[in-house]
Amino acid sequence: MSLYSAETRRLVKRRFTRYFTLGAVVVLAAIAVAMFVTNQQIGPAQVADAKAHAHADYQRSVGEAADFKKRCEAAKGTPDASQFPPSCDDLGAPTEDNFDPQWYLPATFDFKKKFPDLVTTLAALLSVVGFVIGASFVGAEWSSGGMANLLLWRPQRLRVLGTKLLAFLVGLTGLTVLLSAAWTGIFALVARYRGTSASMTTGAWKSLAIMEARGLALVVVAGAVGFGLASLGRHTAMALGVAIGVAIVFQFGLGTALALAKVKFAEAYLAPLWIEAWMKQKFVVEDYDACNFSGTNGCQPDTFTITWHMAGSALLAAFVVIVGAALWTIRRRDIT
Incomplete structure (x- = not known):
């Protein structure tokens, strides 16, 4: 050998x-x-699910923004007013463009x-x-x-x-x-x-x-x-x-x-x-x-x-x- x-x-x-x-x-x-x-x-089912989740988060955020603005209006003239902006009109609502469905897709x-x-x-x-x-x-x-x-x-x-x-x-x-x-x-x-x-x-x-x-x-x-x-x-x-x-x-x-x-x-x-x-x-x-x-x-x-x-x-x-x-x-x- x-x-x-x-x-x-x-x-x-x-x-x-x-x-x-x-x-x-x-x-x-x-x-x-x-x-x-x-x-x-990633297929059509995953894309549709991501769009649904994005839209649901958008609607939830819109509701939360509206609720926050109501609380801001109600707090005017009270001690709680310091917790909100001086003008409640400055509080804007999110747009659906802020919720990209790509963020909700699973890892691939x-x-x-x-x-x-x-x-x-x-x-x-x-x-x-x-x-x-x-x-x-x-x-x-x-x-x-x-x-x-x-x-x-x-x-x-x-x-x-x-x-x-x-x-x-x-x-x-x-x-x-x-x-x-x-x-x-x-x-x-x-x-x-x-x-x-x-x-x-x-x-x-x-x-x-x-x-x-x-x-x-x-x-x-x-x-x-x-x-x-x-x-x-x-x-x-x-x-x-x-x-x-x-x-x-x-x-x-x-x-x-x-x-x-x-x-x-x-x-x-x-x-x-x-x-x-x-x-x-x-x-x-x-x-x-x-x-x-x-x-x-x-x-x-x-x-x-x-x-x-x-x-x-x-x-x-x-x-x-x-x-x-x-x-x-x-x-x-x-x-x-």
Whole structure:
């Protein structure tokens, strides 16, 4: 059996890999079921019901307005007059245009509008899965002594670690592609029976496919970073500790410090916005402390746009630095 086949088999056979992946699938299934249950397909019956509710609310509001005006007239010359406007004639009645039937329609699943957010949700969840499984896959080998034993009969350090990483990333890619296809198909069915996908043109499908490809890249980078950190620290806890530290210190702590220091575009230093920029092509950070006055638009805040090119460069840098460091250190450090 080749080294790649052995590592692939090891990855698939690990109970942690199976159970953690199963947990993610259960979460995704719960989201899909919730979206199916809480949405409805809009038809003539729903439109008629919404119009009836809008008209009923309009009539009720007209009655309440008339009653309030009568109480205003009756209160003139009494201590209660202070509770009403000086002139009761200023009290107007609502018009039926104030009650749009669209507000009374039930929630419906518009595939083009809502599915991109669900693609981001899938990518985020699978990134966590990839990070943790990647860290565990190599971290358990180091902490249990399995890596040292493996290198006894395969004393090629870079080849062993590189093959283990390759097997993991290929498996993670396959899992992501499979779940992405299932995710798309499930919500296409949700749109068919609980909403609409009528606005999905060929261009919209291409844009969606590109977004899912960016999600795949995010998952692969997250998995490689988890793998690399655990290899550097020779323990799964190393990767998890770094992740927790980054979240607490560099995200919440840094965000609070920058906000207190009134740093311009403080939000631009937070990783989640860069991930969102990567998935949605851009993210605009606004500085409301600055005002660019316009005679037509009034006060406009300064803006800073995080583009997908910038976010992609950051992901690539993280991949190269951490994986490169892991490969370099296995050449230099003792294995014991």
